[in-house]
């Protein structure tokens with residue numbers, strides 16, 4: 001990088017818009033969406049989709065609910081021409097879906113595109129030419145007037161050649177893009193758009209689509225919004241125009257630029273699923289749509305099964321949705337931080353089904369987009385006790401006493417640290433079982449029975465301690481007390497019971513009891529044991545044995 005001062009780059013000129021309105025507005029409705037996955041997105045793939053893949057992808061887009069789908073650049077490639085023909089001839093396009101094709105302002109390309117569209121019920125002819133000073137200078141060696149003339153001539157040809165399609169029953173709409181709009185002088189972009197509109201002669205019932213692309217994103221989103229508001233307030237036939245956005249993501253702010261430009265008055269959004277597209281990509285429509293949804297506005301697109309959508313996307317594009325991609329990424333419903341896990345657990349427990357969604361750290365109910373609650377908490381060495389307790393409860397039915405959360409959290413973190421990996425729910429369960437439920441050394445309970453007389457309980461227990469069998473008896477005010485007293489007759493460390501909790505595990509004839517007992521040893525250590533049995537009394541005795549075995553392992 002150049003050391004400061006940075007003279008190699010310039011700041012982007014702001015738009016003079018003293019009366020700008022967009023900052024005070026709120027989004028209240030969804031825009032018209034147009035998928036450009038099969039054109040802009042496909043053009044950007046190292047290995048473009050095959051026709052079969054495109055057909056599958058087209059169906060995916062229709063299933064999501066797109067009513068406008070750019071299907072390619074048929075005059076530029078035979079594959080794109082054939083794909084367009086197959087869609088039409090095999091009647092794969094629902095009546096309420098318009099296919100859109102892209103074309104440059106050259107007559108032979110326009111006539112070829114018209115041929116590709118023949119027989120379509122609903123179609124959008126998307127014409128473009130580039131308008132920015134740098135494009136005019138470096139690529140076209142053309143003046144402003146030349147550029148206006150290219151757009152005007154192109155539009156005239158489209159109008160002329162489309163007549164045969166319209167006569168044959170196609171509902172043909174027209175979209176014009178001043179490519180590199182955001183790098184174009186606004187007055188000139190307006191001039192080109194007005195010229196094209198003059199020729200097309202749209203009406204309020206049959207509007208022209210003026211697509212104003214951020215072909216390369218150079219400015220901050222507020223400048224983009226200013227550019228759109230400037231156009232929206234200067235166009236002479238705003239009532240006959242749909243203003244369309246087409247952002248790219250070179251500065252990583254394509255989504256923000258789109259959202260602010262919608263506030264600025266745009267009606268329509270072009271983009272791709274998960275933001276595939278040249279360089280840093282096109283706008284990610286999934287994110288903008290679900291951002292609207294999480295503000296209470298239905299986007300009109302259905303992402304109820306985002307995993308299935310992602311699967312088709314990844315297979316057809318051979319790209320991977322990044323793990324942190326909003327809504328769709330592998331890790332976006334995963335909380336690693338202990339304090340986050342705790343907050344999620346508490347707020348989720350307080351969430352009423354009919355109340356507005358208010359779970360901390362998770363701005364959308366994962367179930368709304370077909371994602372699972374199970375994926376929410378993963379455990380690694382940074383996880384907190386709350387996450388561990390959550391998984392044991394929600395995945396395996398163990399409601400650990402609150403006081404035990406810290407202890408099990410520490411054990412799990414040590415295991416995760418030692419393994420250096422994240423632990424799955426199954427790993428967690430296995431560690432819990434080994435640490436608490438399956439401890440049979442040095443003490444193993446062989447038999448236990450009680451008899452009650454008056455308010456006293458007498459117990460007889462058979463234990464092996466370091467392989468030696470011991471018959472013990474004890475009396476107390478309950479089985480736990482009696483067993484504790486029986487143990488006090490041995491050489492085992494002395495202890496007192498601090499707390500006891502139990503609940504049932506499972507339902508019906510399969511139900512068992514699980515007990516958790518906290519003991520304090522003579523050395524002042526307090527720790528838990530846990531036991532499971534179909535007999536609740538036995539579960540608590542096993543929990544004492546578990547706690548003692550754990551105490552002995554520490555000493």
Ligand code: KIV
Pocket residue numbers: 040102128177179180211213214215216246248
């Ligand atoms: O990014 C762009 O400017 C385009 C146009 C062709 C609309 O894709």
Ligand code: ZN
Pocket residue numbers: 040213215246248282
């Ligand atoms: Zn583009």
